[in-house]
Amino acid sequence: MRAAPRIAIVGAGIVGSAIAYFLAARGASVTLIDAAGPGAGVTDRAFGWINVALADPDGPGANFKHRVIDDYRKLDDRLHGRLNIAWQGALSWSDDPGRTEARFADLKRADHRVTLLDTAQVARLEPTLKSPPALAIFAPEDGMMRPGVSARVLAAAAMEAGAALRVGQAVDNIEPLPTGGVRLWLGNDRAEFDRVVLAAGAAVADLCRPLGLILPLEASPSILTRFRSPVPILNRIVESPEFEARMETPNYLVTAESYQGDRSDCGPEVVATGLRKALATGLTGGEALTLDSVQVGMRPVQVGCGPIVGRVPGSPCLYIAAFHPGVILAATIGGLVAQDMLDETVPTELEGLAPR
Numbered sequence: 404m405r406a407a408p409r410i411a412i413v414g415a416g417i418v419g420s421a422i423a424y425f426l427a428a429r430g431a432s433v434t435l436i437d438a439a440g441p442g443a444g445v446t447d448r449a450f451g452w453i454n455v456a457l458a459d460p461d462g463p464g465a466n467f468k469h470r471v472i473d474d475y476r477k478l479d480d481r482l483h484g485r486l487n488i489a490w491q492g493a494l495s496w497s498d499d500p501g502r503t504e505a506r507f508a509d510l511k512r513a514d515h516r517v518t519l520l521d522t523a524q525v526a527r528l529e530p531t532l533k534s535p536p537a538l539a540i541f542a543p544e545d546g547m548m549r550p551g552v553s554a555r556v557l558a559a560a561a562m563e564a565g566a567a568l569r570v571g572q573a574v575d576n577i578e579p580l581p582t583g584g585v586r587l588w589l590g591n592d593r594a595e596f597d598r599v600v601l602a603a604g605a606a607v608a609d610l611c612r613p614l615g616l617i618l619p620l621e622a623s624p625s626i627l628t629r630f631r632s633p634v635p636i637l638n639r640i641v642e643s644p645e646f647e648a649r650m651e652t653p654n655y656l657v658t659a660e661s662y663q664g665d666r667s668d669c670g671p672e673v674v675a676t677g678l679r680k681a682l683a684t685g686l687t688g689g690e691a692l693t694l695d696s697v698q699v700g701m702r703p704v705q706v707g708c709g710p711i712v713g714r715v716p717g718s719p720c721l722y723i724a725a726f727h728p729g730v731i732l733a734a735t736i737g738g739l740v741a742q743d744m745l746d747e748t749v750p751t752e753l754e755g756l757a758p759r
């Protein structure tokens with residue numbers, strides 16, 4: 404019997420931890436390496452919306468759109484509910500009911516399971532909305548979770564399945580070996596593996612550059628704001644023209660917001676102040692929110708292509724898994740990467756996604 408291949412995964416965010424779990428569960432010899440610790444990267448600053456219905460039907464997750472919810476449900480079953488996903492659904496609308504209706508029609512045409520709700524129906528789902536919209540799209544199957552916690556759960560599950568975790572040292576050089584395999588340089592230390600998966604989020608582009616591989620991947624900032632709330636004031640994800648918000652725990656509300664620069668008139672603190680006002684205006688109980696933290700996270704966003712997933716041309720022992728939205732796609736792509744690496748057949752969904 405051939406020994407299981409020794410596989411290193413660089414990066415223990417939601418993507419690397421999911422891949423580590425699926426590989427270890429299938430008996431691969433896995434070492435998960437992270438400079439800071441599982442779930443310490445942008446994953447810890449993500450909003451945690453597992454959606455498919457409200458995502459752009461032609462966006463980067465389009466290949467996987469009919470699978471992501473089911474794959475998360477299956478993964479969470481395998482982990483006995485430890486991902487703690489709340490499948491409460493999501494409400495979304497724009498300030499023009501005509502646009503909401505048009506988007507709803509697009510989603511229906513693309514076969515998404517969404518319904519269109521009127522004011523009274525929206526108010527029943529979210530009684531704290533002070534001015535429920537005339538029309539809103541409801542995606543009943545969408546879920547929410549705490550991505551940093553989930554990455555740590557997945558890393559722990561990988562270790563329970565036999566993976567080793569190496570934390571506290573960054574990989575600063577990658578050397579594909581002419582005889583096969585890959586050498587990783589971690590400070591003064593070196594380690595060799597049969598295969599290496601680069602899942603270091605936005606840092607993957609920097610790790611690949613010295614190899615002459617320029618990836619269409621950029622670090623794109625986005626803002627996560629956390630407010631303390633004396634009581635829960637939302638039941639599910641609400642994406643309105645004024646805010647995208649959900650309860651993270653009964654006493655914390657989180658919002659995701661676009662980054663507008665760091666000038667004093669539009670920096671993250673200014674954005675948080677604006678959000679606090681919008682939440683106070685829009686929600687009963689919003690006046691009682693107090694700001695807890697404002698964090699900027701750098702998302703690994705592919706430019707002009709789908710997720711970057713597959714073997715490096717000319718270095719088949721080196722595998723890339725870098726993409727946004729990483730939280731939504733981690734359960735699906737994590738399983739497909741394990742299949743690709745261990746069965747040596749590229750799953751149909753991953754065809755055409757390998758770096759060039």
Ligand SMILES: Cc1cc2nc3c(=O)[nH]c(=O)nc-3n(C[C@H](O)[C@H](O)[C@H](O)COP(=O)(O)OP(=O)(O)OC[C@H]3O[C@@H](n4cnc5c(N)ncnc54)[C@H](O)[C@@H]3O)c2cc1C
Binds near residue numbers: 445447604731
């Ligand atoms: C405000 C905000 C809201 C978001 N909301 C959502 C959402 O609702 N749904 C969604 O799908 N996505 C969302 N995202 C995007 C999501 O956070 C990312 O797509 C996802 O977390 C990427 O995961 P990752 O594992 O690839 O990267 P990371 O979480 O960044 O993981 C990479 C890991 O690699 C490690 N690392 C880096 N360099 C090295 C090195 N040289 N050596 C060793 N280790 C290294 C880091 O320490 C880190 O732990 C959001 C992002 C932000 C900022």
